[in-house]
Amino acid sequence: MAGRIHPEDLETVRERSRIDEVVSAFVALRPAGGGSxxxxxPFHDEKTPSFRVTPAKGFYYCFGCGEGGDVIGFVQKINNMGFTDAVEYLADRCGVQIRYTEGDGGPKHEPGLRMRVLEANAAAAEFFAAQLTSPDAVEGRRFLHGRGFTREHADHFGIGFAPRSGTALREHLLGKKFSRDDLVKAGLVRENGWDFFQGRLVWPIRDSGRSTLGFGARRLFDDDRMPAKYLNTPETLVYKKSHVLYGLDLARTHIGKKNQAVVVEGYTDVMACHIAGVDTAVASCGTAFGADHSRMIDRLMTADAYSGEVVFTFDGDAAGQAAALKVFSSDASFTAQTYVAIEPSGLDPCDLRIQSGDPAVRELVARRVPLYRYVMRNTVERFDLDRADGRLAAVRAAAPLVASVRDAALVSGYLRELAGWVGLNPDEVRAEVTRANARKVPDEPARVRGAAETPGATGAPGGADAPAETTQQALMELPDPRDRRLETERGFLKLAVQQPALFDDAWFGVVPDDFAHPSYARVFGVLAAGDRRAAGFAQAVVAGIDDAVGEQLVVALSVEPLYGEPTAAYAREYASRLRLATVTRRINTLKSRLQRTNPVEQQAEYNRGFAALLELEATRRSLQAAAVGEV
Incomplete structure (x- = not known):
């Protein structure tokens, strides 16, 4: 395992990576006043700009979808990268050589290699695309024409051709000053010097930021020495088959807008879907669609991911049924609801488009059915339902499937459907499902997403197997910025995050209990524990909150405009208003208690409460004066 990035290098990367310059590569920015x-x-579809970048703070935030963070977080999100890869990407961009603290394996690769590999891939994609018009590529053009694709389609998807000579790409890239070693590490050239792809039709595989990570290539000639019909780039620094999806660069925005992703099985199927109007289609590359792929799609869904849809297209034959069962076995890893779209004739989307046209492809996706229903139906049909013992066996086989349905509101409906399929009383079926639930392994992560459960049953924070402390953290909610009742709390925290130097060491007497909303209270607790005089204070608060929702909240607070001129007097007045709200709540509570206390029979208790009330009233008058600047 590689060591951790040296903290000084991490700070240097942050300092040299101006967030406005990095974001400008993906988003057209214009001045918005106040230095913003x-x-x-770029993360959701909108017509009115709600995405804001504050260079002075180093943060971005979208008031529409709530996405926000620093420059590293932006690169992670836009390119679907991990933290270390994002730092290395920025380090390559700004010329910082990353050092690592000592670990089991030291640095994963030499500085700058990632950028050189991406540049080599981009140059290779251009070369392949240019070769598609060459005489050598006539078989490739004939294949595309036979699949119903035009030259314009090929240009749109960046399809190219790898020459048969075996060294054409290598010589071309060496001529562009790429080193042979870098070409090998990019998976473009083999150790023996031959091009990795030879005599094949080539599709570039890009990330959501349109960087070319690798390629997929189809066999065209009978004398191809590689027997596999499809060949993918080997695992490299940037290409990891479990972390890439073909078509993601084209589908990213549409997945966010429609809150739906359609997963198909091949490159031509992705093309057929997009051309037909199903512009959310993607495909895995050389491996089955898995948990890492599902997390990539979840991040692209701008609405509540739990209401999103992942639609799988399978053939209607036995292989398609087996594929559906395999997906179902890992269904707990999907946040979105899973569906399956089966063409009764067994045609894949590409063949369906050739035979029946674009509307048929759209209709295929529109006819999707819940994956649970499809799997249960296939399970039941394996039994002889004309026999009593066959019907009972079918119910017992399907009961665990019903018990694993994540949306509790659907369970009753599936019970009735199952009862109808096998011809038994719904109460008998319900009893079998209850017994199946009772047989579940106690520490198995819960897969039913009911009202009393915490979303995220995959071992992540908030899952059924998470410790109590982690589950409590996962319950942190994002307060509504328009809630007038919390206006003072939000205003105080904005000032504290953006201008911490205006406050004294005691934050003018404010404590976490002064915040009615628990998320605001938790943010202030982290904020008050930090060094308000340190550089990068807001960044430190984001790092210390250790909660995704909390991080988003701090980022929002750091970029929202202040209500007044930030001065020490203004900060003191805001603190007084916040404390005044707390004192007022305590006065109201104490008055209610005194009204329930008999001053004769409970004289001592009443007198203590009355004395406390007088003290609170005096404090309130003092805070009222301070809140309007009279003190």
């Missing part, structure tokens, strides 16, 4: 820039959010 605004543009259309």
């Amino acid at each position: 820039l605004t543009g259309l959010c």
Whole structure:
């Protein structure tokens, strides 16, 4: 395992990576006043700009979808990268050589290699695309024409051709000053010097930021020495088959807008879907669709991911049924609801488009059915339902499937459907499902997403197997910025995050209990524990909150405009208003208690409460004066 990035290098990368310059590569920004820039959010579809970048703070935030963070977080989100890869990407961009603290394996690769590999891939994609018009590529053009694709389609998807000579790409890239070693590490050239792809039709595989990570290639000639019909780039620094999806660069925005992803099985199927109007289609590359792929799609869904849809297209034959069962076995890893779209004739989307046209492809997706229903139906049909013992066996086989349905509101409906399929009383079926639930392994992560459960049953924070402390953290909610009752709390925290030097060491007497909303209270607790005089204070608060929702909240607070001129007097007045709200709540509570206390029979208790009330009233008058600047 590689060591951790040296903290000094991490700070240097942050300092040299101006967030406005990095974001401008993906978003058109314009001045918005107060030193901020605004543009259309790259993470969700919108017509009115709600995406804001604050260079002075180093943060971005979208008031429409709530996405926000620093420059590293932006690169992670836009390119679907991990933290270390994002830091290395920025380090390559700004010329910082990353050092690592000592670990089991030291640095994963030499500085700058990632950028050189991406540049080599981009150059290779251009070369392949240019070769598609060559005489050598006539078989490739004939294949595309036979699949119903035009030259314009090929250009749109960046399809190219790898020459048969075996060294054409290598010589071309060496001529562009790429080193042989880098070409090998990019998976473009083999150790023996031959091009990795030879005599094949080539599809570039890109990330959501349109960087070319690798390629997929189809066999065209009978004398191809590689027997596999499809060949993918080997695992490299940037290409990891479990972390890439073909078509993601084209589908990213549409997945966010429609809150739906359609998963098909091949490159031509992705093309057919997009051309037909199913512009959310993607495909895995050389491996089955898995948990890492599902997390990539979840991040692209701008609405509540739990209401999103992942639609799988399978053939109607036995292989398609087996594929559906395999997906179902890992269904707990999907946040979105899973569906299956089966063409009764067994045609894949590409063949369906050739035979029946674009409307048939759209209709295929529109006819999707819940994956649970499809799997249960296939399970039941394996038994002889004309026999009593066959019907009972079918119910017992399907009962665990019903018990694993994540949306509790659907369970009753599936019970009735199952009862109808096998011809038994719904109460008998319900009893079998209850017994199946009772047989579940106690520590198995819960897969039913009911009202009393915490979303995220995959071992992540908030899952059924998470410790109590982690589950409590996962319950942190994002307060409504328009809630007038919490206006003072939000205003105080904005000032504290953006201008911490205006406050004294005691934050003018404010404590976490002064915040009615628990998320605001938790943010202030982290904020008050930090060094308000340190550089990068807001960044430190984001790092210390250790909660995704909390991080988003701090980022929002750091970029929202202040209500007044930030001065020490203004900060003291805000603190007084916040404390005044707390004192007022205590006065109301104490008055209610005194009204329930008999001053004769409970004289001592009444007198103590009355004395406390007088003290609170005096404090309130003092805070009222301070809140309007009279003290």
